[in-house]
Amino acid sequence: MIEIEKLQLYYGEFQALKNIRLSIPERSITAFIGPSGCGKSTLLRTLNRMNDSIPGVRIEGRVELQGKDIYSADTEVESLRKRVGMVFQQPNPFPKSIYDNVAYGPRLHGKLKKADLDELVERSLRAASLWEEVKDNLKKSALGLSGGQQQRLCIARALAVEPEVLLMDESTSALDPISTTKIEELTRELSRSYTIVMVTHNMHQAARISDRTVFFLNGEVVEAADTQMLFSSPVDQRTEDYISGRFG
Amino acid sequence: MRAKTIDRIATGVIVAVAVLIMAVLASLIGYLLFRGLPHISWHFLTSFPQAIKAGGGIGPQLFNSIFLLVLTMIITIPLGLGAGIYMSEYAKRGPITNFIRLVVEVLSSFPSIVVGLFGLLVIVNTFNLGYSLLSGALALTVFNLPMMVRLTEQSLRSVPQEQKEAGLALGMSRWKTITSVMLPVALPSIVTGTVLAAGRVFGEAAALLFTAGMSSPRLDFTDWNPLHPTSPLNPMRPAETLAVHIWKINSEGLAPDAGEIAAGASAVLVITILLFNLGARWFGRVLYRKLTASK
Ligand SMILES: Nc1ncnc2c1ncn2[C@@H]1O[C@H](COP(=O)(O)OP(=O)(O)OP(=O)(O)O)[C@@H](O)[C@H]1O
Ligand SMILES: [Mg+2]
Numbered sequence: 001m002i003e004i005e006k007l008q009l010y011y012g013e014f015q016a017l018k019n020i021r022l023s024i025p026e027r028s029i030t031a032f033i034g035p036s037g038c039g040k041s042t043l044l045r046t047l048n049r050m051n052d053s054i055p056g057v058r059i060e061g062r063v064e065l066q067g068k069d070i071y072s073a074d075t076e077v078e079s080l081r082k083r084v085g086m087v088f089q090q091p092n093p094f095p096k097s098i099y100d101n102v103a104y105g106p107r108l109h110g111k112l113k114k115a116d117l118d119e120l121v122e123r124s125l126r127a128a129s130l131w132e133e134v135k136d137n138l139k140k141s142a143l144g145l146s147g148g149q150q151q152r153l154c155i156a157r158a159l160a161v162e163p164e165v166l167l168m169d170e171s172t173s174a175l176d177p178i179s180t181t182k183i184e185e186l187t188r189e190l191s192r193s194y195t196i197v198m199v200t201h202n203m204h205q206a207a208r209i210s211d212r213t214v215f216f217l218n219g220e221v222v223e224a225a226d227t228q229m230l231f232s233s234p235v236d237q238r239t240e241d242y243i244s245g246r247f248g
Numbered sequence: 249m250r251a252k253t254i255d256r257i258a259t260g261v262i263v264a265v266a267v268l269i270m271a272v273l274a275s276l277i278g279y280l281l282f283r284g285l286p287h288i289s290w291h292f293l294t295s296f297p298q299a300i301k302a303g304g305g306i307g308p309q310l311f312n313s314i315f316l317l318v319l320t321m322i323i324t325i326p327l328g329l330g331a332g333i334y335m336s337e338y339a340k341r342g343p344i345t346n347f348i349r350l351v352v353e354v355l356s357s358f359p360s361i362v363v364g365l366f367g368l369l370v371i372v373n374t375f376n377l378g379y380s381l382l383s384g385a386l387a388l389t390v391f392n393l394p395m396m397v398r399l400t401e402q403s404l405r406s407v408p409q410e411q412k413e414a415g416l417a418l419g420m421s422r423w424k425t426i427t428s429v430m431l432p433v434a435l436p437s438i439v440t441g442t443v444l445a446a447g448r449v450f451g452e453a454a455a456l457l458f459t460a461g462m463s464s465p466r467l468d469f470t471d472w473n474p475l476h477p478t479s480p481l482n483p484m485r486p487a488e489t490l491a492v493h494i495w496k497i498n499s500e501g502l503a504p505d506a507g508e509i510a511a512g513a514s515a516v517l518v519i520t521i522l523l524f525n526l527g528a529r530w531f532g533r534v535l536y537r538k539l540t541a542s543k
Binding site: 048055078080082086090093095104143157 | 408410413419421428540
């Protein structure tokens with residue numbers, strides 16, 4: 001699905017990603033783990049080119065989505081981001097109604113009839129398992145929802161543009177345990193139809209829900225393997241040290 | 249115990265200062281209204297001024313002030329919004345941008361009499377626009393525009409970065425993110441700021457003395473063709489505004505009731521500006537509610 005080849009990323013003089021090679025399989029959850037500052041978010045954000053707008057960023061290498069380099073000159077960033085959705089660490093709904101939040105992307109990308117839009121909004125909210133909680137309050141402000149609900153709304157908003165890939169950057173770290181469990185279950189569910197790449201600080205979370213896990217250190221991929229393998233029998237000593245809690 | 253005492257004293261001082269400011273403001277407004285209100289009548293607001301007889305009004309001046317304000321805003325709002333958006337979203341960080349920002353700051357704190365003289369030299373004489381509403385509007389633009397730019401820039405900057413990224417991540421172009429995500433969030437504070445700036449424009453005198461002029465032609469309020477010299481809508485005619493009128497009759501008014509007229513006009517000016525302020529707050533709140541679907 002996604003193939004990363006010899007990717008180097010520099011913030012000015014500082015090299016944040018070093019020679020990354022990585023395959024991310026379709027319809028599964030890939031988790032990025034590693035100590036703070038090792039480049040997990042940076043790599044995640046290269047997948048939908050959110051780093052482009054940061055001044056001083058330089059990128060070398062290839063990132064292929066379905067066999068096509070997303071950094072090639074003929075790639076439109078807007079249509080790439082339509083295919084690769086993103087959920088952030090802090091829930092960031094627009095200060096608008098619940099309905100308008102979900103309808104935002106679809107309205108932008110094409111003209112839909114009212115009935116079709118209504119249906120898409122409902123489908124997205126159901127997919128984000130939020131529908132039952134908000135179906136009577138669609139016109140209310142999204143800012144009135146709880147943090148966990150807001151985060152699920154952001155997932156619904158991302159799903160409404162019908163992406164192929166969903167990027168999640170520590171999307172549960174600002175939430176309480178119950179909301180976290182909800183979102184974890186939801187993520188598992190979504191991985192049946194979407195390719196999900198998530199960054200997490202919580203190793204247990206990676207172990208619980210991901211199919212593959214990638215361990216980063218200082219801007220390099222140390223080990224990438226099936227989650228079970230990586231946690232039960234890591235190949236690299238540094239991986240073992242990290243997952244057994246000896247540093248990080 | 250000591251910290252508590254200090255806290256008490258500090259609180260006392262702050263409250264005293266606040267009360268003092270309130271008292272000064274209240275007595276100022278109270279005095280102006282007390283002196284001016286008795287002279288305000290429909291006749292006063294709509295009739296022409298009298299040079300040497302009593303019973304003159306401020307109709308043309310009031311009209312001029314409003315028209316000048318509208319002209320100024322037509323020039324400054326689009327330019328200010330555009331430049332503000334550029335400064336906050338497109339300008340590269342660096343010495344040039346910082347220099348532009350500095351210039352804008354300096355310009356917005358220019359003494360208005362200097363702006364007036366600049367207007368006389370450049371707009372009125374060099375560009376030969378004469379004493380006219382247009383010259384006045386351009387002079388007012390000189391210090392209103394920087395305020396608009398700063399206001400727009402600051403309002404956009406205060407939109408959370410997360411909101412902007414949310415827009416971009418949904419596949420919106422940069423421009424679309426600005427217009428449909430960031431501007432709606434920033435709009436209430438832009439509108440509030442604009443209306444407050446309008447209040448300042450409305451009360452401005454010094455910058456207008458030598459640009460919009462200190463006289464009005466005998467306006468014909470039945471002729472709305474902007475090309476006729478006595479039409480109220482003609483932007484090339486000289487136009488004495490309310491604030492300038494107050495200054496003029498106070499310093500050289502010959503009418504026996506000049507003092508009363510000045511007092512009445514001042515009250516009208518103050519009331520209008522108060523209304524601007526209250527209106528700005530109210531409108532900003534309504535707009536915020538409307539745009540954000542919050543209660
Ligand atoms: N905009 C930026 N400009 C310069 N350096 C940056 C920028 N963003 C990140 N970095 C640096 O790049 C490195 C990787 O950052 P990144 O945010 O990807 O780490 P991370 O693994 O996501 O960490 P965390 O777990 O704390 O979120 C860090 O050393 C960071 O200081
Ligand atoms: Mg991070």
